Amino acid sequence: MTSYDPIERNLSRDKGTDPTAPFVVVNDLVKHYPVPGFPRGRSVKSVDGVSFVIKEGEVLGLVGESGCGKSTIARVLMRLTPPTSGVATVDARNVFAMKGEELRRMRRTMQLVFQDPFAALDPRMTIGESMEVPLAQHGIGHARERRDLVLRMLNDVGLDASFYGRYPKQCSGGQLQRVVIGRALLLKPWFLVCDEPTSALDASMRTQILNLLMDLKRRFSLTILMISHDLRVMRYMCDRIAVMYLGQIVEVAERDELFEHPRHPYTRALIASSMLEETGLNSSAGLLKGEAPSPLNPPSGCRFHTRCIYARQACSENVQDLLQAGDGHSVRCQFWEHLDDVSQQTARSGDDASREPMARAMSA
Amino acid sequence: MIMEKSNSAAKTNPRPGEPLLEINNLQVSLPDAPHVKPIIDGINLRINAGEVVALVGESGSGKSMTALSLMQLLPTGLKATSGKIIFDGEDILAMSQRQLNHLRGGRIAMLFQQPQAMLDPTSRVGTQVAEPMRIHRNVDRTAAKARVLELLGEVGIPDPSARADCFSYELSGGMAQRVMIAAALSANPELLIADEPTTALDVTVQAQILKLLDDERRKRKLAVLLITHDLSIVSALADRVAVMYSGRIVEEGPTQRILNSPQHPYTKALIQCSLLKADKDGNLFSIPGGAAQARDLDEGCRFLPRCVTAASANLQERCTHLEPALDSYNDCCKARCWAVKPDGAHSGAHEARRP
Numbered sequence: 001m002t003s004y005d006p007i008e009r010n011l012s013r014d015k016g017t018d019p020t021a022p023f024v025v026v027n028d029l030v031k032h033y034p035v036p037g038f039p040r041g042r043s044v045k046s047v048d049g050v051s052f053v054i055k056e057g058e059v060l061g062l063v064g065e066s067g068c069g070k071s072t073i074a075r076v077l078m079r080l081t082p083p084t085s086g087v088a089t090v091d092a093r094n095v096f097a098m099k100g101e102e103l104r105r106m107r108r109t110m111q112l113v114f115q116d117p118f119a120a121l122d123p124r125m126t127i128g129e130s131m132e133v134p135l136a137q138h139g140i141g142h143a144r145e146r147r148d149l150v151l152r153m154l155n156d157v158g159l160d161a162s163f164y165g166r167y168p169k170q171c172s173g174g175q176l177q178r179v180v181i182g183r184a185l186l187l188k189p190w191f192l193v194c195d196e197p198t199s200a201l202d203a204s205m206r207t208q209i210l211n212l213l214m215d216l217k218r219r220f221s222l223t224i225l226m227i228s229h230d231l232r233v234m235r236y237m238c239d240r241i242a243v244m245y246l247g248q249i250v251e252v253a254e255r256d257e258l259f260e261h262p263r264h265p266y267t268r269a270l271i272a273s274s275m276l277e278e279t280g281l282n283s284s285a286g287l288l289k290g291e292a293p294s295p296l297n298p299p300s301g302c303r304f305h306t307r308c309i310y311a312r313q314a315c316s317e318n319v320q321d322l323l324q325a326g327d328g329h330s331v332r333c334q335f336w337e338h339l340d341d342v343s344q345q346t347a348r349s350g351d352d353a354s355r356e357p358m359a360r361a362m363s364a
Numbered sequence: 365m366i367m368e369k370s371n372s373a374a375k376t377n378p379r380p381g382e383p384l385l386e387i388n389n390l391q392v393s394l395p396d397a398p399h400v401k402p403i404i405d406g407i408n409l410r411i412n413a414g415e416v417v418a419l420v421g422e423s424g425s426g427k428s429m430t431a432l433s434l435m436q437l438l439p440t441g442l443k444a445t446s447g448k449i450i451f452d453g454e455d456i457l458a459m460s461q462r463q464l465n466h467l468r469g470g471r472i473a474m475l476f477q478q479p480q481a482m483l484d485p486t487s488r489v490g491t492q493v494a495e496p497m498r499i500h501r502n503v504d505r506t507a508a509k510a511r512v513l514e515l516l517g518e519v520g521i522p523d524p525s526a527r528a529d530c531f532s533y534e535l536s537g538g539m540a541q542r543v544m545i546a547a548a549l550s551a552n553p554e555l556l557i558a559d560e561p562t563t564a565l566d567v568t569v570q571a572q573i574l575k576l577l578d579d580e581r582r583k584r585k586l587a588v589l590l591i592t593h594d595l596s597i598v599s600a601l602a603d604r605v606a607v608m609y610s611g612r613i614v615e616e617g618p619t620q621r622i623l624n625s626p627q628h629p630y631t632k633a634l635i636q637c638s639l640l641k642a643d644k645d646g647n648l649f650s651i652p653g654g655a656a657q658a659r660d661l662d663e664g665c666r667f668l669p670r671c672v673t674a675a676s677a678n679l680q681e682r683c684t685h686l687e688p689a690l691d692s693y694n695d696c697c698k699a700r701c702w703a704v705k706p707d708g709a710h711s712g713a714h715e716a717r718r719p
Binding site for chain 2: 065066172173174175202203204205206207208210211214229230231232233235236269270272273274275276277280281282288290291292
């Protein structure tokens, strides 16, 4: 790290930690939001048994539709809301067990970048004031030092010093997203959670912000949990990708493996829908039925069976666990090996009779 | 169908392939603030009956304002100061309030980005879908009710009779957009303006909604003005595309031609940005700077501060002082760039505007 830095970056790192162990470990994370007015036990099952690991310096992507629990995971990990159950460790420390001073110190090492930069900044504070708050909160430096740090960070994220005195309304969305990213990095975190950092931006701004994030990741050696519904962003940013559906992870794989050999029917539909220029409207719209069911009352058995074009009787009955589908590739579908036979048969038999051969291949 | 007998205009409607809407040299500006440059500066665009034309560009390029001026729904303070919008032979800008009311929702319908914000939270979905046909097509209550259920079924809403009694807040985003489509189609319009119809939706739902739009417009021979910043939507849906930059159209032509061999540096850059493919150093292509810079220019090409072509083609001098006109570069495509057409005409608008 640069010499001007009054923050001891190594503050959070246990010297004794095994460097090969995963940096972030999330185990069986559950978050249920009770529904007011309903009898006890009725709750929105926002996150329902999610486990994943992130290695140091890795970017893990979390994709899924709105309402699948992606952002809840971000909020729970950041201790912005308490988990219902489960364990999460960052750098071998249990995040959920922390209290008081330990938690405050921990917050320095984990930062969150929100989706909407306009909402993440106080409209009545200048950019500079907003960025200094976390420094002051953690008692770093004097006023002048803090100002210098902020100015340096503005430079790092590609903005000039004039932004220090500007108000959010005087900046564009892309500029504000740079400010929000810079503010998150001021405390020199190790672990950054980005919750849809580019979905509020134009295509041209999006690439600028993604380039900035990748550049900062290298310079600050960050470990990133990237949340998005845009698979093209994922394909660029992430080393590994986890696909979520209704509070569960349905598929995890290395990036290239996931895009070349998607195993879960939902992953296939997602990829087809986000690559419209390659797949065309007909194939992508045909891969998925209806809309996501409410997490208030998730379907029995495999949660995806109500929308799956390959679904059959057994899918609504058996609860599905994650299965190994290759090296580092897991999938939550009991028929994942047979999906390809099915689509080949369908291709041969033509589109009209597509449902029949599919069912036959499944039962074979 | 119920529509046809009450729709006397149907006989004279333009047939597919004939121009339905023509925007001629449209300029939208702030009359109360003469120092502010026009928001839309001399747009020419034609939409034929039954054709899907996409308007793409970054936010702030004037896409949505173009759409709103078609409906004469511009925000307070903004005004179409010159030009014409000819819809089926009549100038929308010269129409009376009464004629406009006849047009809005009747012959021209509009879809918005935030379906839930656009539906009335205090009235039932069925009533809102019925409204355009009740007002514009004089359909009676009973017939309208039956037609609403038919329409809701057509746009893929399960259990239409139950859904017709819902309020908008009881619907998901995808369902609400389906209801909006049903309401837009209710009076059998000839032109549908879809302003970022799927931006607020999930990718999976987006594909379904786009498929629905595509099916409906083919079935009804409906002309669509599609406004979006997502080029993959354009490639899936549009027949022709016009690329806007800073209140001007910079390139226009058939979708496949423009997307496969773009000529204007901005179109090229936009396509490269949307691909999100990293180069060998792992960096994404991005357009330097922001669109706001264009507003400060007094002369020359508006894209120049962000253009990579100008320097390499040794055109810096010319691009700084003269703005190229939107000129044909082959049988069907037009572009506004000196590098594409070095001997082309220049647009005099800058000079005319200078004090």
